[in-house]
Structure formats: C-alpha cells, structure tokens
Amino acid sequence: MKDMDHSAHHTGTAHDQAAHEGRHGHADHTMPNGAHGRVSWAMAAKATLHCLTGCAIGEILGMVIGTALMWGNVPTMVLAISLAFLFGYSFTLFAVRRAGLDFKTAIKVALAADTVSIAVMEIVDNSIIALTPGAMDAHLSDGLFWAALLGGFAVAFLITTPVNKWMIGRGKGHAVVHAYH
16 A cells, blocks of 8 residues: 555656666655665665775775885774775765765764664674684785685675665665665
8 A cells, every 4th residue: 555655646757766766776665754664685785885885995995005004903904994984984975965965964964874884894894804814914915815805895795784774774874865865
C-alpha cells in the first residue's frame, strides 16, 4: 500500500521515477521518523565505497609521507588515520557544499554522515595491517605492505557495508547526505 500511496503523490513521469530510483539504488520511502523503508545493498555499498575512497587516499598518503620522513609506525599510522578522516569527510563536505549548504552546516552533515563509517573502516583496516606478520615493518616497495593494506580495505568494505545499510535504514549516516541531493 505504501508503494501505491507514493506513486499517487508522484506527479512526474515514469522516467523521472526511474531516474530517481537509479540514482539512489532504491525507491525512497521516507517514514515519519526519518528512516527509510527500504535500503538496498547497492545503496549501502555505494555509501561505503564513497567513504573507502576518501579513507584510502588519506591513508596511503599518510603512509607515503610517514615512510618518506622515516617516521616510526605509530606516528605514521596516526598521520594516515588522520588523513583518512580528513579526506573521507572532505568528499562529503564538497558534495553538500555544491548542493548549496553553508560551510558550518556542511561540516555538520559530513560529520553526521561519515564518522561511524570511517571509524569502522579505519579500525578494521588498521587492525588487519597490525595483525599481518611483517606488514608494520614492510616498506612501500614491498608486496606485503600493499597486500595487507589492500586486503584490509577489502575486509573493511565488507564489514562497513552492513553497518552503513543499518544506519541508512534508520535515517542516519549517509541518509543525512541524501536529504541534500
């Protein structure tokens, strides 16, 4: 019945509806509490990939900088994790700024949308790197370094996607960003 009510209120063409569903990966049925009736795995994966991209850029950049400066493991990881958060937030920040939000509101949206996702991703990824024998001492030119890092990203993606699906379904996380698209 919800689908019938939604379509009765939609005055656009079938093409408009298909375009909306294609953009968001599902028909968006917002409930009174702000949660979404259905959240597709595709939507959750897209949100996770968005965070993973920012995290990967920041983390790799931090590892490269820390290694180039011959820092130890702890300062290098702190830099890499800090840059992962910075780049993860910046992707959302730029997107919602383009949508017309003022800077202060855009920062609030980015923090609400990405904090849990980035935190879970960084905990998983860095735990895998730390637990992989020899990975912490591997250099950028070592296959072990890249295998541990990329493997960590893959596992982090698999663990963070259900977290994002759950959060979006409750109107949290990346659901906050969708209000501005």
